[in-house]
Amino acid sequence: MRAAGPTPDRPLPAGRARRSELATPASSERMCAKAPQSGADLVFLDLEDACAPVVKESARGIAVAALTGQDWGRTLRAVRINGLDTVWCHDDIIEIVTGAREALDVIIVPKVRRARDVWWVDVLLTQLERKLGLARPIALEVLVEEAEGLANAAEIARASDRLEAIIFGAGDLSVSLHARVDGNFDPVGPYPGGFWHYARVQILAAARAAGIAAIDAPHPAYRDTNGYLGSARQAALLGFDGKWAIHPSQVPLANDVFTPTPAEIAAAEEITALYRDAEAGGTGAVGHDGRLVDAAHVRLAANVLAKAAGTG
Structure with missing residues (x-):
């Protein structure tokens, strides 16, 4: 657990840039091969939503090969595991860490509901790192995308010294809240104000209090450049550090929005x-x-x- 938070004057979370975080299906060798050239600050090979149940286990080997067999340059290498309440999570962590070792920078944990979820992954990683003799710890990012997780965002953000970022997950949060939204997680009718403003501020405040980064939700309509830019600019104005990209074309947009201008x-x-x-x-x-x-x-x-x- 974190012993103490940052000082009030701490400007930004120390560590690595996360202007853009690109989702890549771990089951696709072709997409995994292209990911290092995307220009994203972080690429995560997705074992969760991007993989159908029948390929979740085989996708682990593809992810390990992509992490260890390619030149990623300065790009952070990450994997999103399956949720803690699934039959795949435990083996996701063991097989990916054992196979990738130092070629893995970050594990992304989805659907975190409480601090103990983060603690469980932290303990398993500690055991694996000691067993394998890894030279450096593997960092964590967590997705807040459940009503319970949003209510516990502050304690989640302080749950582990490994934690470098907390991510706003609008899609599953829409489900958890029973929100009436379209496929882009926008309200299906008129709404007075920013529909996701409260959730964003809760996550942002939790991240800042813990001294970690805050990452905004994806924009599924990947051909909607103006929509992506509008969403990213709103998040950047609030203080978010970056945004997910679900298509490589969104990466330069995020990098531009979350980089200070001259x-x-x-x-x-x-x-x-x-x-x-x-x-x-x-x-x-x-x-x-x-x-x-x-x-x-x-x-x-x-x-x-x-x-x-x-x-x-």
């Missing part, structure tokens, strides 16, 4: 320099372009600069 970086650097100069002279705030700049603005600027450094 203008944003320049403004952050200017504000920081102005404030530090004023601070050195004994002033706690300074006027700039007709508005006050104080310590809160400097911390906002630090967020931008930290994100820019992480995606460079």
Whole structure:
């Protein structure tokens, strides 16, 4: 369990960029072979929803071969296992970790409902790492996509030191909440405001309190570029670090939206320099372009600069 959370002034989760997380069916050798060239910050080979029950076991071998037999460059290599309440989960973890070893960076755990779900995977990974003599720990990401998981998001986000990101899963959350949505998880009728705003903020706040990354839900309509961009921009404005992509064409869109622009970086650097100069002279705030700049603005600027450094 996490002993303590981050300090209030911590700008962004330390660690690796996750602007784009590309889903790839673990059962498809062709798609697995193409995934390293996608440009995604993270690629996950999916043993869960992307695999029919009859191929879930055989897909493990395809995933291991793809992880160990290809040059992934800087891309994070991940696998989404089946849910803890399925007959496949236990063997997913054992076979993937035993086969991939250091070629696996992250395991994504779906349908997490409570902290003990994360703890169970953590303990099994610890045993495997010791048994296999792995040089570094395997990180975790978790999907919050059940009503119970949303209610427990804060405790889930602090459940393990392995945990690097929490992901908003709109699809299964729609089912769990009995929401009336279309195939893109948008409301089927007029709705006053952001339909998923509350869920997004719950997940984002849980991630920030725990000092980990927050990843936005997929946009299933992969030919709907404007729709994907609109969804990604809303998430980025709230503070999310990245978004899932269910098609390679969505990867550059996510990378662009979640990377600070040159203008944003320049403004952050200017504000920081102005404030530090004023601070050195004994002033706690300074006027700039007709508005006050104080310590809160400097911390906002630090967020931008930290994100820019992480995606460079």
